[in-house]
Amino acid sequence: MSKIIIHSFIGLMCLIGACESAQAQDTLLLMNGQELHCRIVGDSGTVFVFELVKKNGRVKVREIHKNEVFSVTKSGEEEVILYAQDEPLGNIYTVDEMHFYLAGERDARNNFTAWPTFLVGFAICGVTGFIGQDGLITALGPPLVYTLVQLLPKIKIKESTMSNPDYKYNDFYADGYEPPARSRKLFRAMEGSFAGSATGILLWVLTKK
Numbered sequence: 001m002s003k004i005i006i007h008s009f010i011g012l013m014c015l016i017g018a019c020e021s022a023q024a025q026d027t028l029l030l031m032n033g034q035e036l037h038c039r040i041v042g043d044s045g046t047v048f049v050f051e052l053v054k055k056n057g058r059v060k061v062r063e064i065h066k067n068e069v070f071s072v073t074k075s076g077e078e079e080v081i082l083y084a085q086d087e088p089l090g091n092i093y094t095v096d097e098m099h100f101y102l103a104g105e106r107d108a109r110n111n112f113t114a115w116p117t118f119l120v121g122f123a124i125c126g127v128t129g130f131i132g133q134d135g136l137i138t139a140l141g142p143p144l145v146y147t148l149v150q151l152l153p154k155i156k157i158k159e160s161t162m163s164n165p166d167y168k169y170n171d172f173y174a175d176g177y178e179p180p181a182r183s184r185k186l187f188r189a190m191e192g193s194f195a196g197s198a199t200g201i202l203l204w205v206l207t208k209k
Contacts, residue, residue: 026050027073028064031083033105033176036064040074048072070102097172103163104176111161112181118192121146125193129200139201143193150189155181 028036028048041061042049048069052060066082073079085094093101125142132138155178159165167173 029070033102100172101176104173108177108181114185114188118188121189121192122196126196126200129197130204143197146193147190150185
């Protein structure tokens with residue numbers, strides 16, 4: 001009886017250890033600010049091979065070149081920085097500065113929405129499309145102009161989108177925040193303005209009838 005209890009206890013401990021091992025995660029911080037929570041299963045010296053669990057529970061095996069990785073943090077270990085400042089290669093920031101830059105990228109990608117840009121574009125181009133009736137120029141011109149105009153204004157960083165309020169007024173953080181925020185702003189402008197233009201023309205057609 002005692003042997004059965006001992007074996008059962010050992011089996012339970014092994015099961016718990018296996019579960020903890022499966023839940024243990026490594027983290028790859030990419031140069032675009034994205035964090036990959038995964039399990040690294042291979043390292044060729046230039047490439048990481050890792051397992052990534054999808055939302056549906058399926059496990060995908062992927063590879064990534066180390067040039068695309070800022071740092072790696074293996075489960076239970078300290079962060080290891082792979083990035084190095086090298087201006088001829090375009091790595092103009094120091095390691096500390098790059099930390100702020102990546103935080104800006106990550107916050108913009110996760111928290112910047114640009115929905116006001118969408119709504120303004122929808123309203124302006126909707127009215128223009130209705131007034132312009134079914135003209136091709138008034139259907140395509142205003143959305144294109146509105147989208148291009150979004151290249152001009154400075155991106156405003158709201159404190160509510162910052163993961164850390166200490167990033168406020170940090171130039172390196174702002175440098176990282178701008179590109180993904182600008183891309184999303186342009187996409188929302190195009191999306192909203194063309195949808196508004198199409199809606200305006202459709203309303204004109206319906207009211208005409």
